[in-house]
Amino acid sequence: MMTIFDKFQPLAEARRELEQGASNFFNVVMEEIISGTEAVVNGRRMILAGSNNYLGLSFDSDCIEAACQAARREGTGTTGSRMANGTFSGHVALEKELAEYFGRQRAIVFSTGYIANLAILSTVVGPGEVILLDADCHASIYDGCRLGGADVIRFRHNDVEDLEKRLRRLKKRDTNVLVVVEGLYSMLGDRAPLADIVALKQKYDAYLMVDEAHSLGVLGENGRGLAEEADVEDGVDFVVGTFSKSLGAIGGFCVSNHPELDLVRYASRPYVFTASSSPSIIASTRQALKILSARPELRRQIWENADLLYQHLQGLNLNVGPEASPIAAVRFENKAEAFALWSGLLERGVYVNLVLPPATPDGNSLLRSSVSAAHTQEQMAHICKSFTEAIG
């Protein structure tokens, strides 16, 4: 008789193949976390050059202190949904602070960024309505689209002409259309052409949601993301983001000026049917949010590091993403070459992420590095030198 796992045979084979290419691929354990940029991995001290800890705030002493105090005061978890016993005063305060930071009327906090996308996309658009999403959007955006039952149409990554063609066709349907893009795309680190997209959404009377997961804290004078940098915040209806990158914690949010945003709280299963974030997470996130606008030097530092690594990789003639960004991706058509460089970097004490199809754009294999404002000059020099040596 077939077992319940037989359907995973293709996956099991792919895993065996991967293990041959890089024996330690599935066994990476962060055994000791030394700082936001260093850990002991499989017994070796490594520079972390693949995390999303863009500003290094997971180790900020004020954030840690805020988290410890909240845990002592309010316990380790809320043990309930926001709709039941899980709304503490910290959740409400964080929502107010997020709304103020973004200059919006409304904010909702979710337990993760993944859940924020599921909640918003499965609720604000539904059957008979249309979501037009950039093909390179994150899995959480795809999953949110699937959960809600709207018609989902992809447009080519960052291709404004393709988007306009689809918007023009949809005009005949006379229905609500939500365009969904990211600020900085998570795999290649490139920006959306947001000013053009806002112009189109206005021309065709559509709604626009921007997932600023990777751009919060990184882009814009105050760190509010690509919409701030491109000076089009008024043209964005919903900003979604996560606390798990620049803010160094875990959680997600949506901010909007729409007066009815709060209805999502009642209509959205991913909001209602999961426990709310623990008090320590909320407290460290509130502290980290203050730092985003108070310490612009962190943004200057991350861009210095980003430019340095991008130029170095370009100088090595590697196939990097289209623009310099804290996410520095190297693309390979051949998986084995990607494995070899990944393993070579590990041997030299540098940990980056190896990302394989189908999680990558264009079916390429990717080495996805990311830099942090917390990487020191010495660490950056070691990362660059390791790339040079590992490509041989």
Ligand SMILES: Cc1ncc(COP(=O)(O)O)c(C=O)c1O
């Ligand atoms: C663009 C984007 N949106 C959402 C998420 C999900 O965020 P979280 O890790 O908070 O669930 C990610 C995570 O990598 C992401 O890259």
